[in-house]
Amino acid sequence: MAPQNKEQLDQKKHERKAQIMRAAIKVFAENGIKLTKISMIAKEAKVSHGLVYHYFTSKDEILYASLDWAVEEHKSAKLFQELNDHEVSPLEQIKQFTLFAFTESDTEISNGVFRIIQNLSSTNDLPEHLVQFVEKAGQFYIESLYPLFVEGQNSGEIIKGDAEELLGIYLTVLSGIMADDPAFWKDNTEQKVGILTRMISER
Amino acid sequence: MAPQNKEQLDQKKHERKAQIMRAAIKVFAENGIKLTKISMIAKEAKVSHGLVYHYFTSKDEILYASLDWAVEEHKSAKLFQELNDHEVSPLEQIKQFTLFAFTESDTEISNGVFRIIQNLSSTNDLPEHLVQFVEKAGQFYIESLYPLFVEGQNSGEIIKGDAEELLGIYLTVLSGIMADDPAFWKDNTEQKVGILTRMISER
Amino acid sequence: MAPQNKEQLDQKKHERKAQIMRAAIKVFAENGIKLTKISMIAKEAKVSHGLVYHYFTSKDEILYASLDWAVEEHKSAKLFQELNDHEVSPLEQIKQFTLFAFTESDTEISNGVFRIIQNLSSTNDLPEHLVQFVEKAGQFYIESLYPLFVEGQNSGEIIKGDAEELLGIYLTVLSGIMADDPAFWKDNTEQKVGILTRMISER
Amino acid sequence: MAPQNKEQLDQKKHERKAQIMRAAIKVFAENGIKLTKISMIAKEAKVSHGLVYHYFTSKDEILYASLDWAVEEHKSAKLFQELNDHEVSPLEQIKQFTLFAFTESDTEISNGVFRIIQNLSSTNDLPEHLVQFVEKAGQFYIESLYPLFVEGQNSGEIIKGDAEELLGIYLTVLSGIMADDPAFWKDNTEQKVGILTRMISER
DNA sequence: AATGAATGAGCCTTCATTCAT
DNA sequence: CATGAATGAAGGCTCATTCAT
Numbered sequence: 001m002a003p004q005n006k007e008q009l010d011q012k013k014h015e016r017k018a019q020i021m022r023a024a025i026k027v028f029a030e031n032g033i034k035l036t037k038i039s040m041i042a043k044e045a046k047v048s049h050g051l052v053y054h055y056f057t058s059k060d061e062i063l064y065a066s067l068d069w070a071v072e073e074h075k076s077a078k079l080f081q082e083l084n085d086h087e088v089s090p091l092e093q094i095k096q097f098t099l100f101a102f103t104e105s106d107t108e109i110s111n112g113v114f115r116i117i118q119n120l121s122s123t124n125d126l127p128e129h130l131v132q133f134v135e136k137a138g139q140f141y142i143e144s145l146y147p148l149f150v151e152g153q154n155s156g157e158i159i160k161g162d163a164e165e166l167l168g169i170y171l172t173v174l175s176g177i178m179a180d181d182p183a184f185w186k187d188n189t190e191q192k193v194g195i196l197t198r199m200i201s202e203r
Numbered sequence: 204m205a206p207q208n209k210e211q212l213d214q215k216k217h218e219r220k221a222q223i224m225r226a227a228i229k230v231f232a233e234n235g236i237k238l239t240k241i242s243m244i245a246k247e248a249k250v251s252h253g254l255v256y257h258y259f260t261s262k263d264e265i266l267y268a269s270l271d272w273a274v275e276e277h278k279s280a281k282l283f284q285e286l287n288d289h290e291v292s293p294l295e296q297i298k299q300f301t302l303f304a305f306t307e308s309d310t311e312i313s314n315g316v317f318r319i320i321q322n323l324s325s326t327n328d329l330p331e332h333l334v335q336f337v338e339k340a341g342q343f344y345i346e347s348l349y350p351l352f353v354e355g356q357n358s359g360e361i362i363k364g365d366a367e368e369l370l371g372i373y374l375t376v377l378s379g380i381m382a383d384d385p386a387f388w389k390d391n392t393e394q395k396v397g398i399l400t401r402m403i404s405e406r
Numbered sequence: 407m408a409p410q411n412k413e414q415l416d417q418k419k420h421e422r423k424a425q426i427m428r429a430a431i432k433v434f435a436e437n438g439i440k441l442t443k444i445s446m447i448a449k450e451a452k453v454s455h456g457l458v459y460h461y462f463t464s465k466d467e468i469l470y471a472s473l474d475w476a477v478e479e480h481k482s483a484k485l486f487q488e489l490n491d492h493e494v495s496p497l498e499q500i501k502q503f504t505l506f507a508f509t510e511s512d513t514e515i516s517n518g519v520f521r522i523i524q525n526l527s528s529t530n531d532l533p534e535h536l537v538q539f540v541e542k543a544g545q546f547y548i549e550s551l552y553p554l555f556v557e558g559q560n561s562g563e564i565i566k567g568d569a570e571e572l573l574g575i576y577l578t579v580l581s582g583i584m585a586d587d588p589a590f591w592k593d594n595t596e597q598k599v600g601i602l603t604r605m606i607s608e609r
Numbered sequence: 610m611a612p613q614n615k616e617q618l619d620q621k622k623h624e625r626k627a628q629i630m631r632a633a634i635k636v637f638a639e640n641g642i643k644l645t646k647i648s649m650i651a652k653e654a655k656v657s658h659g660l661v662y663h664y665f666t667s668k669d670e671i672l673y674a675s676l677d678w679a680v681e682e683h684k685s686a687k688l689f690q691e692l693n694d695h696e697v698s699p700l701e702q703i704k705q706f707t708l709f710a711f712t713e714s715d716t717e718i719s720n721g722v723f724r725i726i727q728n729l730s731s732t733n734d735l736p737e738h739l740v741q742f743v744e745k746a747g748q749f750y751i752e753s754l755y756p757l758f759v760e761g762q763n764s765g766e767i768i769k770g771d772a773e774e775l776l777g778i779y780l781t782v783l784s785g786i787m788a789d790d791p792a793f794w795k796d797n798t799e800q801k802v803g804i805l806t807r808m809i810s811e812r
Numbered sequence: 813a814a815t816g817a818a819t820g821a822g823c824c825t826t827c828a829t830t831c832a833t
Numbered sequence: 834c835a836t837g838a839a840t841g842a843a844g845g846c847t848c849a850t851t852c853a854t
Contacts, residue, residue, distance in 0.1 A: 173399075181375050438644075
């Protein structure tokens with residue numbers, strides 16, 4: 001008799017799923033979606049491939065659910081807690097955001113989400129729900145940073161020009177780095193962020 | 204049957220191979236190595252997939268030979284013809300290089316090589332000869348630009364700091380963009396290069 | 407925990423098994439043996455698939471036990487209760503049998519058994535015990551109806567000819583219909599039986 | 610140098626496809642659609658499973674193409690060449706049709722088509738094109754025989770009643786036999802057809 | 813040289829079966 | 834007794850590679 005109540009079981013089940021989703025995010029991010037094999041996710045999560053299908057119905061669902069989970073779990077909770085700190089200048093806030101996006105506790109996850117979204121953006125024939133997801137996710141970054149760019153331009157901190165285009169360039173650079181060399185942020189993070197923001201800072 | 208002499212045949216053969224390698228570079232660059240199918244290369248080259256195996260023995264060999272060919276054919280010949288123009292400042296030369304690397308006439312090839320090398324760098328279990336190849340290619344960019352960075356620092360045009368690290372950041376940004384969003388360079392190229400170089404330019 | 411005595415427990419256990427076997431017969435009949443999934447049986451029986459394996463050791467055993475159970479429980483008890491009614495003519499008895507075989511109260515079961523046996527007959531590599539089972543079941547129908555055919559021929563009600571062959575044709579037609587279109591019997595059953603028996607009835 | 614012209618190659622290709630389709634019809638008919646494995650078709654056709662996919666893109670397409678091919682190849686050509694023989698009575702024509710449907714030269718194919726259509730009819734979620742195909746095929750038999758039934762009723766040869774329903778019963782019996790016991794027709798075919806048509810013949 | 817027919821290894825997914833609770 | 838988590842064998846399909854023509 002193992003008298004576990006329903007709550008405990010649900011808890012366990014949820015952890016199992018999380019375990020798989022965490023693995024999925026990591027492996028998807030590292031290898032790209034097409035090249036990620038279920039067996040890789042299973043191995044990373046230390047479960048059999050069969051079990052993966054016990055919790056998810058398809059590779060696509062794994063991807064979708066994992067993204068959803070990761071975003072809920074990581075993004076909303078923490079990503080912008082400090083972004084509305086009106087004590088500091090817009091440019092400073094942008095730096096903090098940049099810094100933060102790559103240094104939060106569970107870097108692997110949020111980093112992974114970023115890279116996966118990258119990967120998705122360049123994919124054709126994306127199913128509608130993923131298209132929306134990607135757009136939403138993209139919007140998220142844009143909507144968060146756009147006001148700061150405009151504000152910075154008004155205060156003379158940020159160079160003139162089409163704010164949206166400027167933001168586009170900045171985000172392309174960031175996502176490019178993440179896709180290309182995630183280890184980039186390991187050392188001297190603040191200094192590197194400083195250099196990156198020089199792109200847009202007025203002298 | 205027009206009796207062609209050996210030279211003509213060799214010529215023809217070489218053209219055929221070049222045709223395939225050109226296609227390979229393009230398709231490898233666009234899709235990544237693993238995701239590139241022989242049939243895609245064959246289609247791009249407008250030959251049957253069987254013929255591809257007439258000239259090359261395996262997918263890996265196509266890759267290797269195509270890279271070699273592309274580098275020999277394009278890189279050394281043209282990439283730096285203007286880089287030693289001592290009329291312009293180091294920073295300007297860096298801009299020109301950046302611009303050039305993405306806009307030269309045969310962009311597709313050199314750009315492709317760049318992206319393929321990107322792709323290779325993130326691959327594990329690379330056979331030794333490719334490892335060396337990748338390293339050599341990386342070295343090439345570094346060796347070409349490093350002097351310009353130092354020179355720029357000396358002349359006060361480029362911000363202080365470890366020149367090698369600065370160059371590393373700059374190249375990471377560039378390669379990230381290419382891996383991530385090659386279309387980035389389509390419009391307003393000069394303006395974008397201008398913004399990118401702001402990262403390293405002293406005010 | 408209400409302390410139940412052994413008998414009650416046995417009773418309960420038996421009911422559980424019956425519940426599963428009833429479900430199995432139904433699902434096997436509807437979907438065929440190979441296409442029946444354990445999960446379908448479990449769902450039909452409203453138990454978990456794990457429990458199915460608590461009572462049976464394999465899919466094959468479920469099939470075998472269910473058939474045995476169904477035959478014992480239903481066939482002998484009821485199928486021919488009226489067949490020896492000597493008030494009516496042999497042809498009439500054949501009609502009643504035909505009618506009965508598809509319309510008796512617990513149609514689902516006996517009908518199901520019929521269809522499963524159909525299914526088994528067309529299977530190769532049947533284990534020996536099932537071969538015998540199928541043969542025995544076939545024999546059952548033959549032995550029951552054969553005397554009626556002979557009797558009918560003697561009384562001039564049924565057309566002349568090899569009684570066994572005639573019966574074979576009749577049973578092939580019946581079993582074909584059941585295998586092919588069980589819904590056939592839904593409407594106008596008596597009329598349809600009337601038409602079918604015209605095959606063998608002397609005018 | 611194997612100077613085969615295009616025609617020869619096309620011919621060969623067509624034969625290969627036909628070889629696979631013939632095998633497909635046989636295996637699909639014997640095992641049902643779901644239970645038919647590509648490997649079974651490949652084995653029957655004596656080719657590798659890979660080659661099957663060289664000619665067809667999916668199991669479904671194999672099914673669809675094979676049915677189309679079989680119908681074109683066999684049905685139209687021969688099935689009704691004699692059906693419009695106005696020398697003989699409607700009932701006789703029905704007998705001839707029945708006989709013919711099971712004894713034409715390439716029995717395996719036309720028989721197979723019949724069984725596969727049977728199988729399809731009882732399938733849910735059939736893709737639209739197959740639904741139409743099945744209906745069309747069903748219509749074919751109905752449209753061919755229906756006039757004969759009506760004619761026979763008018764001439765008093767066939768029993769009264771809803772001609773459509775009568776035909777339905779007759780076809781259900783036929784298709785049931787084919788699904789259930791194709792070997793039924795091996796011996797004494799004419800006699801058996803005679804008995805079957807007694808169902809509908811007036812005395 | 814050139815084509816495309818042919819093969820088989822490998823990945824996604826399903827499902828019978830076993831096991832921990 | 835009961836549940837559902839966990840495993841792995843097997844089948845559909847893709848694609849690199851080989852081969853006949």
